[in-house]
Amino acid sequence: MLTAIILFLFLTVIIYDYKTALKQAEKGIKRIYTVIMLISFIILILDSLQISIPSPNILITKAIDALFNVQGRG
Amino acid sequence: MAKRLLVCLLYILVALGLCGCWNYRGLDQVNIVVGIAVDFDKENNEYKMSYEVADLLTAEKRSNIGSRIITSEGKNLFDAARNAKKKELNRLYFGSSYVLVISQQFAEKEGIFDAIEWFLRDGECRETMCVALSQEDTAAVILKKDEKMSGIMSSIIHEIITKDKSVTASTIHMQLYDIYNMLKSKGNAAILPALRKTKNGDREVTEANGSAVFKGDKLAGFLTPEESRYVLFAEDKLEGGILTLDMLGRETDDISLEIFRSDTKKSFSYQQERLKVKIESSIDVSVAENHEELDLTNEEVIKRIEEAAEVMIEEKIKAVVAKVQQEYQADIFNFSDMVYKRDLKLWEELEPHWDEVFSNIEIEVSSKVHIVNSGFIK
Amino acid sequence: MKKGKVTFNQVMFSIVLFNFGSSVVMGVSTSVGQEAWIPILLATLAAIPMFLIYGRIITMFPEKDIFDITDILFGKICGKICIALFTWYAIHLCALVLRNFSEFTQISAMPETPQLPIMILMILTTIYMARSGVRTLGKWSIAVFFFVVFVVLFTFVTSIPQAKVDDLLPIGEHTGAQFAESTFQIFSFPYAETVIFLGLAGSFKKNDSPYKLFLYALAIILVVFLLVFFRNLTLLGPTMMRANYFPSYVTARIIGISDFLARIESTISSNFLFAGIVKITVCLLVASKGLASLFGLKDYRILVLPLGMFAMALCCILYKNTMEMFAFLKYYPYYAFPFQVILPLFIWGCGELYLRRQKQERNI
DSSP: OOOHHHHHHHHHHHHHHHHHTGGOHHHHHHHHHHHHHHHHHHHHHHTTTTTTOOHHHHHHHHHHHHOOHHHHHH | OOOHHHHHHHHHHHHHHHHHHHHHHOOGEEEEEEEEEEEETTTTEEEEEEEEEHHHHHHOOOOOOOEEEEEEEESSHHHHHHHHHGGOOOOEETTTTOOEEEEEHHHHHHHHHHHHHHHHHHHHHHHEEEEEEOOOOOOOHOOOOOOOOOOOOOHHHHHHHHHHHHTTTOOOBBHHHHHHHHHTTOOOOOOOEEEEEETTTTTTEEEEEEEEETTTTEEEEOOOOHHHHHHHHHOOOOOOEEEEOSSSSSSOOEEEEEEEEEEEEEEEEETTTTEEEEEEEEEEEEEEEOTTTTTTTTTHHHHHHHHHHHHHHHHHHHHHHHIIIIOOOTTTTTTHHHHHHHHHHHHHHHHGGGHHHHHHHHEEEEEEEEEEEEEEEE | OOOOBBHHHHHHHHHHHHHHHHHHHHHOOOTTTGGTTHOOOOHHHHHHHHHHHHHHHHHHHOOOHHHHHHHHHHHHHHHHHHHHHHHHHHHHHHHHEEEEEEEEHHHHTTTTOOOHHHHHHHHHHHHHHHHOOOOHHHHHHHHHHHHHHHHHHHHHHHHHHGGGGGGGOOOOOEEEEEEEEHHHHHHHHHGGGGGOOOOOOOOBHHOOOOOOOHHHHHHHHEEEEEHHHHHHHHOOHHHHHHSSSSSHHHHHHHEEETTTOOOOOHHHHHHHHHHHHHHHHHHHHHHHHHHHHTTOSSSSSSHHHHHHHHHHHHHHHHSSHHHHHHHHHHHHHHEEEEEEEIIIHHHHHHHHHHHHHHHHHHHO
């Protein structure tokens, strides 16, 4: 179900954008556009298939714990 | 033109998507729970829950909405709640439940905190649900209604308890989050209204019968309706009710005073290692029932009645506080909270042996009764 | 009105709503219970100099975004690093707020609905708003601001009959360290998040004093926060307030004037929704502006959509559950500190030096 929603969402959004805004866009923009869309699409699909992706927050919390030891203070 | 059509289509599409929830359920697909009773079955080590469900299907135009009872068992509360689905077509919906009745055995053995916490944690129930304790063998009995009665039992119970403080003043109205706060406060004690079954004419009805005192979250004992009234006095929760007095030394009380306004102030002092709590109550009353020998136009008589009422209130408050102090040692008057809030240092000193301190608190009560009027008749 | 400038009121209200964003529902940090008004005041005091610095940065380089400023000050490479950091913070914040929103909706209203559809609806709305530009955002802020404040006032007034003023006592129960931590929390979430607005500074009008802008907004925020806190505390009591994830919401559930006025919690939800939209939109706008300037592109609007999608993807993988979300709140101040304080301080210092040198050059 969720996978279908994501597919549908991306399809409609890309078609809509392709018809309107993307037409006159510069090349650089198109490239960035595609890359980011691809990344988010992959993440969302993997997530919807319940393949876990490490959260960036884990990195952040670990780094902060190493520096300030927040966890220990409770 | 094509663009406009597209836009219209989009509108419709969006509207279609927004008008329903993901897990849509029609009114005919849910059982609307109006009251919940929690029991603990010792033999099977199981929780037993009973629900009073508003019966929408059988309601006809001329009769009231009826109700029926559903029961279910489970290893814990949520399990029991969900197991009801085994017997029922529809899922239970807790969003509009009025009352939660807890059985005596459950309160003695298990403690009520976990149950309270679950109902708060699960988002469906309202925090304002009214909680009560059953004095019968099970809590489920309380929700059961006589065949001759129509209407919804839980709604009746809710009405009885919430209006009590201004009409009869015999029990105490406690909401789900009040209990949570009380149990989590410094006093670690609670008080709940107690319910029992009784005969009213040829019908069996549920009656509020005083209150139940909890030490921690375990049941410690009961207070009679009259004692409960003076708990209300002490807690400044009183809004109405009747005081009866015997002025002429006969067997029955000959004067009734109806309370209009009540205001109680509590304060404390700490001297020579002893905590002293002062309760000052002040009420406005009217004479609602009188004996002909007493002339109410006479100021002397009025004064005598006032004084007699004051003495009675003082004695009764003292008696109930003493009872709770000695027999139950449960700080339902929130003296601890008062000390904690007004004098933090003292509280930190007293906290480790608060139980001992509590049962030795010296109570001083003073009361002021003011007769405002005497109804229609002189 | 060329190039989408926004008026003073519009910016001020959007700053206010931005600050309400998640905190009005999540409740301002409640770790010190009944004494939380002290850290709220302290955090506001701490926010004043910070806001003045933000204001100074804007007056130093009028009509320029933080992205242009870093470019001028640090040159190509260092400037790009700063831009990248700032853009990351904006997009991450966007994802965090989006997650707050979807978690709240799930817990309060739709426990069985997956969060993704909720997120999609929210992000599509904000993408649309961000694409329509800063002025739309400004107008939305004005329209919604009064509603949000009205709801807070209304719930405050209706809660008075049930309020237990006693709950404000005792004072002095918590230690200085606890206060400091709570102050730090409130300072970084939500006050100093206002740093994001540096990314929109290009759209402010030149004659509007940014100092006034920030300080007026701060005053309004302070008043509303205090109201929200007093309402929640006196109604719920300190224990219940501390135990709850969303105290404001529960407070609204309890408020009831007899039977006819009850169950007004949906107003709190809509508050969250309205202010949340502002917050997410601002983050998205800034993130796409940052990304555009990172790659030297002129049009940022086209980037709003992919970034919105990216924020949603990020949002999905951020936490596994609500508990993690609230646990992260503890780390957040430390994480956000570089973006909120160090980076602006750095820019400010370099900016002052830059201006002085420019003056000297002109004098020679």
